[in-house]
Amino acid sequence: MQQCKYDPAHAALSWAGVRFLLQIARNAIADFNFVIEGAEMISRMISRYAIYGDLYLCRASYQAKDELQACLVQLYAAMLGYLSHAQKYYQQRSYKRIIKSALITKDAFEVLLESIRISETSLDRYTTVI
Secondary structure: OHHHHHOHHHHHHHHHHHHHHHHHHHHHHHHHHHHHHHHHHHHHHHHHHHHHHHHHHHHOOHHHHHHHHHHHHHHHHHHHHHHHHHHHHHHOOHHHHHHHHHHOOOHHHHHHHHHHHHHHHHHHHHHHHO
């Protein structure tokens, strides 16, 4: 600590290291929360679109029924893709997730969520037509 009194560069360097470690921890927590929020969104969507399937598939015409089923399958496939990535993420040890959060961002999960949103929008268009 005597060194810091005479040379502030040493103190700045050590604080930069502490700040880097805090940033890694903050990124790890943000990634963890992002994945949980995506899984929570999917759990709501599964129950909602199960009801959609029951309501719209029984009263749709033959062609509309096929297209609606295809949209539902595409949506459920996108959800399963996200959930499988989330499972792989959570099966890692905590220290691995923390280290990876410094190097890898949550872009892979954002891409998966975007594909779910696109499928959801497509399905919602079909249900408004029926």
